Amino acid sequence: MAPAALLNHVSALLDREGLAQGAFAHGPSGMHFLRYSSPTVQDATVYRPLLCLVMQGAKEVGTSARTLWVADGQSLVVSHALPVVSRITEATHDRPYVALVFPIDLDILRGLAADVTPKTGVGAKDPFSISLCPSDAEMEEALLRYLRQCETVETRRLLAPITVREIHARLLLGPHAEQLRRLLWHESAASRIFQATFVIQSDLARTVAVTDLAQRAGMSSSAFFEHFKAVTGTSPLQYQKDLRLLRAREALRSTNGKISEIAFAVGYESSAQFSREYARKFGLPPRQDRVLHPAQ
């Protein structure tokens, strides 16, 4: 398959939607596309477990600890919910940034992983929850096939789900396999940390006792901190705070509620504290941010 086939197909879909710029969701799996015709400023968001294929242009994505540069022809696999800062770096009107995002369903992965040799070559190197590899032609072919199968109702019902499984299976065979297997293998540090991130997300507003998390993960506190940071790029509390602030910004922009109430809703007990940290993360205090980015 010519690698351009997928790009062309996606571009056509975006054109059909009349979407010059922005994001466009597609298909039952939650897949979506992105197209931007100029570089963007840095923006903080949350990544969910996903496969991201950059087909044209380039972006930069990072946590406080590490930053990656993703050029076209590369694929990104994120294995955890992860607050990141990202920025489109290469995009012009004639050659816009185009990317495809395919959410990873960890349950499907887990189901498939049973059939895979548990731990071949445990040459675990980089525990970070983002891995970056050159894109895989067979994977692209599968994604394109999936896109086509979504076009008509019958194939979408019958074939598309099968292809989704295939795509997940290919993830476990391709260059990202290492990272994902580590995550699924039940005794691994990565898996334990995943548990912890899950607990944090499950009730953001609650104050978590980090000692508890460490204990549940069966590690010493210091080992837990170290692994957590290696995987997520931030410390546990930072991680929670980032998620809280991102949720708060979401609320701030989409509702008209009082700022102090939003602060309480995401777990802060003092609006002063909230204001301070919001400004530190996003550059502007909440009120000004709302003025600049009014409710949509």
Place this chain on the structure above:
Amino acid sequence: MAPAALLNHVSALLDREGLAQGAFAHGPSGMHFLRYSSPTVQDATVYRPLLCLVMQGAKEVGTSARTLWVADGQSLVVSHALPVVSRITEATHDRPYVALVFPIDLDILRGLAADVTPKTGVGAKDPFSISLCPSDAEMEEALLRYLRQCETVETRRLLAPITVREIHARLLLGPHAEQLRRLLWHESAASRIFQATFVIQSDLARTVAVTDLAQRAGMSSSAFFEHFKAVTGTSPLQYQKDLRLLRAREALRSTNGKISEIAFAVGYESSAQFSREYARKFGLPPRQDRVLHPAQ
């Protein structure tokens, strides 16, 4: 004055030394020049209080907290001893990176500051110890004059010291004035922090009690940490560690002593710990670093 005059003069001096690349010290004030014909990799160094004028090309300089991009035509003033990571980003054979570095003598500044209105417009904005401004034509003219005065013995003896004072005086009038006055004004936070950095440097190998520093500075611990970080870009202990590691690397490259002994000499009590942190900061553990950068 054409802004190119200074560049031409410096280039001529470098040529005269037959120096295609690297640094070249000049004159009694400790002034020196830099020229590189290609971008460099990141490298950690210590900045002393100085004025750095980038005349061609561009560099990137940062601490863990902040990174600045310095293009030609801009001048940098550093007011503290500061461990930084810097990298030449723009330099080609035809258009090399050329910069002039003029050390700042804080005693001269203090002497001059007495004659300046103590605190006009205390619009203190950015407490960071690096400030970045467009370069100042009169300053360039003074620097060029100083260079010329260094050419012959008599003018170097008689006139150059006067011009050095003039340069310092101009610093107190130019765009960097704000930053420097804050440093000199005896009650300011910047000044207090400067004291603290000085204490740390005075005996690197000693373990400092940060509480003491805070107390001497007359601040609460948390306020001290905050100000310290705002000024230096790192926390007090990080600051000390960076200086220690830089000194260790210096020793590593210029002597043949055992690595563990160098570790002890700069204040570490375990060579394992030293090895780990050295690798974290410089990318390679000490032994490999010595192999790659043998004693000169």
Place this chain on the structure above:
DNA sequence: AGTTTTCTTGCCTAATCCTCCGTTGAAGGA
């Protein structure tokens, strides 16, 4: 305009996160 509410910002204290260091033990290299 004045008044009131809401938000922002500064510094402090207390609490605790989380980083650091020295240890041990094992593996890698000269």
Place this chain on the structure above:
DNA sequence: TCCTTCAACGGAGGATTAGGCAAGAAAACT
């Protein structure tokens, strides 16, 4: 074999945070 590196751990305390309080700024509302 010796020196160095690596990985995990536990303890110590350095660094950071949350929240209180208060002064100021900015909106919002009379």
